[in-house]
Amino acid sequence: MNLQSNLLPLLKWAGGKRQLLPHLIQGLPKSFERYCEPFVGGGALLFALAPQKALINDVNEELVSFYKVVKDHPEDLISCLKEFKNEEEFFYKVRNIDLDVKAFSKLSEIYKAARTYYLNRTCFNGLYRVNRKGHFNSPYGHRKEVFIPAVERILAISEYLNKADITICSGSYLNLANVFKEGDFVYLDPPYDVESTSGFTNYSKNGFSREDQKSLKLLCDSLTEKNINFMLSNSSTDFILDLYRDYSIQKVNAVRLINSKVSCRGAVKEVIVTNY
């Protein structure tokens, strides 16, 4: 397997794993037939490994359809992106299209993907954030540079998604429970557990509660029963340490820069849990 590809993620994502990569790569099982990532987000590990067979999923439909457009229509996406400008008034016009649900639903998937990419690059702190109604609500980032899409990166990811055998799914990870089989390696990177309500867990309309963390642990148990290797990342809270006490837990340091609350940025302890 090619462990260090030249592919770079296209989106900056809350909880992105770029800086944990060395630990994650070091902790991979020796071999596997298919790489599965049910909470793919920005796909830092996926693109670093560029496995030839993979299943990726996320509950965020906008994100998933972005990857599908990158795969199927990279040139159209790039030419659509050329119309976008890094200007405050333009930003809010593009951002607020989703306030009109009917008008938004009529937009092409290509335009919606361009909008996702553009907002990610120009919003404050690169933070994908939606409110309870699912409307994108990160403010303008006031970056100085001209908005230029990373054409080479888009084309490289598109080529990878087409050449490799990649299944792209959207929906809850729970829908995939029966899809995993022996020979798979499942990397689980859910929204992190937070000690208080001040942390950032609203990646999508639905947050990820402690009940959700417990359901995910049940999936880990069933993977273990089926002899399927998994690796899970999460924050090093007492709750998570206790929940996964029967598994192998490695504590690592990470610096979190993408968080809506300044107080939640900085060095934090995270865990990497494995069943092998």
Ligand SMILES: C[S@@+](CC[C@H](N)C(=O)[O-])C[C@H]1O[C@@H](n2cnc3c(N)ncnc32)[C@H](O)[C@@H]1O
């Ligand atoms: C910590 S982020 C993943 C970050 C990713 N590993 C990266 O490198 O960018 C968690 C992801 O889980 C997704 N998510 C939240 N709840 C989910 C669910 N029930 N099923 C599947 N995905 C979910 C979010 O949309 C988000 O993209």
